[in-house]
Amino acid sequence: MTRRFGVDEAGKGPVLGSMFAAAVVCDPDDLPEGVRDSKRLTPARREDLDERIRAVADVGVAEIAVERIDDPETDMNALTVAAQAEALDAVAADGLAGTVDAGGVDEARFGRRVAAGVDADVELVAEHGADDAYPLVSAASVVAKVARDAHVDALAEAYGAVGSGYPSDPATRDFLREYVREHGELPACARASWATSRDVLAAADQSSLADF
Secondary structure (H helix, E strand, C coil), X not given: CCCEEEEEEECCCCCECCEEEEEEEECHHHCCCCCCCHHHCCHHHHHHHHHHHHHXXXXXXXXXXXXXXXXCCCXXXXXXXXXXXXXXXXXXXXXXXXXXECCCCXXXXXXXXXHHCCCCCCEEXXXXXXXXXXXXXXXXXXXXXXXXXXXXXHHHHHHCCCCCCCXXXXXXXXXXXXXXXXXXXXXXXECXXXXXXXXXXXXXXXXXXXXX
């Protein structure tokens, strides 16, 4: 087979930290065995595969920081397009073909938007569930998730126990509540535009009023 690409992102939904996207370019036959959607793999297995993927593929990674996520002039659909386009742009060449995991309702429109953000002339198809269906997209999901996990580990080193960063994680919600209680504001790593962040601030305000 010829070299192709796969693109996926990780960290779209957390209330803490950046979103990451990865693009992987190689002959799919060269991928290590066991590559699958990152959500189906243990952290240790993801890290092992990440190293082995990077040994046989060209890899591009893009980070969308909290400041961009909280920008009122954009939204997560646009940022998902931007993340995938930036990751692919780092490794794309004219004539390269591949698949991206569709991050919007309209697969074709999402694909067109990603392709428009890449300088090279690529042949791109966007599909829902591509991270399960295409090994190269699965590989990209692994690389993106490892980058996101490393980012969360760095947040934990800076702030202490932050949990997974997802709103559904009690440890993350506890971290936010305690930080706001102690500092009177959200930590810089929090997505202030997320409902979870707004709810934590509102609860702190109500608690302050009650104390007063």
